Amino acid sequence: MRRILYLIILLPTLSFTQSGLFQYKETFTKQDTLRGSITPEREWWNLQHYHLAVEVFPKTKTIKGSNTISFEVLKSAKKMQIDLQEPLQITKIIHHNSELAYTREGNVYWINFPKNLLPKTKEKITIYYEGKPIESQNPPWSGGITWRKDKNGTDFIATSNQGIGASIWWPNKDHSYDEPENGVLISVTVPEHLTNVSNGRLAKTEHNEKLKTKTFHWVVKNPINNYGVNLNIGDYSHFSEIYAGEKGNLDCNYWVLKHNLNKAKKQFKQGAMTLEAFEYWFGPYPFYEDSYKLVEAPYLGMEHQSSVTYGNKYANGYLGRDLSGTGIGLKFDFIIVHESGHEWFANNITNVDSADMWIHESFTAYSENLFVDYHFSTKEAEDYVIGTRKAIKNDIPIIGQYNVNNEGSGDMYYKGANMLHTLRQIIDNDDQWRNILRGLNKNFFHQQVTTEQIENYVSTKTKLDLSGFFDQYLRTVNIPTFEYQIKNNEVSFKFINTVPNFCIPVKVWINDKLTWLFTTTELKKIDFNENIKSFEIDRNFYIKPTKL
Ligand SMILES: [Zn+2]
Secondary structure, rough: OOOOOHOOOOOOOOEEOOOOOEEEOOOOOOHHHHHHHOOHHHOOEEEEEEEEEEEEEOOOEEEEEEEEEEEHHHHEEEEEEOOOOOEEEEEEEEEEEOOOOEEEEEEEEEEEEEEEEEEOEEEEEEEEEEOOEEEOOOOOOEEEEEEEEEOOOEEEEEEEEOOOHHHHOOOOOOOOOOOOOOOOEEEEEOOOOEEEEEEEEEEEEEEEEOOOOOEEEEEEEOOOOHHOOEEEEEEEEEEEEEEEOOOEEEEEEEEEEEHHHHHHHHOOOOHHHHHHHHHHOOOOOOHHHHEEEEHHHHHHEEEEOOOOEEEOOOOEEOOOOOOOOOOHHHHHHHHHHHHOOOEOOOOOOOEEEHHHHHHHHHHHHHHHHHHHHOOOOHHHHHOOOHOOOOOOOOOOOOOOOOOOOOOOOHHHHHHHHHHHHHHHHHOHHHHHHHHHHHHHHHOOEEEEEEEHHHHHHHHHHOOOHHHHHHHHHHHHOOOEEEEEEEOOOEEEEEEOOOOOOOEEEEEEEEOOOEEEEEOOOOOEEOOOOOOOOOOOOOOOOOOOEEOO
């Protein structure tokens, strides 16, 4: 998820360098740096586990709880950074039965241990906090809590916090480079007539008849990104099925509002279809230990790990629309397919820095056409991904600014998808392409990665130097222009509007004969040995053909 936000982001000042590489400036604050970089106060400790225990009070729209953070000390230190956004407040921090001192700097808490913690030791602190968290104005694009009622007037509550960060509702190390290796226990207390659904598996429900509350304990065994942790509270019904997948039986659990049960039983058949298509292309579902879930939420949807939230109104398309304009987008439920695709790219392979969020969104936007390819046809898959080109803006580069929690252009969706689709054509071997997609998920299993790691992996596996290719599409806003001229038997061609080392083979049909033109920024000529009557460039390449 993440699309529409880009419509409201302020555009930075743009400028081009002589080489065509893009430079842009944006003003960032110290708070952005504290949020978006691996500060010394984060670096010295490695997350092991969170136990988040929180009570939700719908009447006052407040929450109160604690987070017990288990961590390993990597380097001797005594000052720790924990993030919790205003207006929530930490009330107490406990370490070995004594209270720790702390100070606040905006959304950052500086915790002071009385003396240095020793390397290789395992430590634990419990942070108590409370308050009235920010209410989301436009979920999931603006973060916070959504307090709604279902059509029977029952509370329907959810968290969403991609971008703004999980620290908008719970205290944690709010940076994607570090995930709790041993997962999370999420214990949520709500009024007794409500059910809470979070990530992982429901281990236990406790009913406190005196206080008229229920506490739901959800266990996540795998590492999880902060923004994936979520609460969904409502009058839920549950149904399930077993999907026989690559790693054995995967339990699929569906939680929907009671009055939507019949619609959900029909629409959520696409859950298993999605798993089947993506296990084929990407390898085993990455979280068998935590189950697969679709959970109805009071907003469109989000890739919450093992708890994909759904609000697409039980209809195909994107709120009934087809983003590609070809009609093919109406053949599947966009939210089930796209958000489940993120289980591989975002939840399994996570960006270290949000500037590299194309790793989440380009592959996942691309996964939509792989779903079509698997269940319908390659032709329709091509129509779909090519159709989405109309959404490309080429406003700012796909890669954002590092260390300040900044994301690049919304082109990380469909320009990214078309870049990957172009790469598939260049590789021209679907077995190899599929092995690369599966290899990424195996090689970087449950890891946080950089763009360079992805680039190097693909270049190594294809034995191609793709540095110019990735530079062009990820780091500039220019569409490579393929200039060509035909005279009798001869075709001349080159790329302009590219970085200097941009060179790819382009697939063309000359007099209906398939020909590859190895194209660089230098003018080349080939003699075709017969008069050229027709010349057609493969539409699957995201380039701009122009006659000289
Ligand atoms: Zn997405």
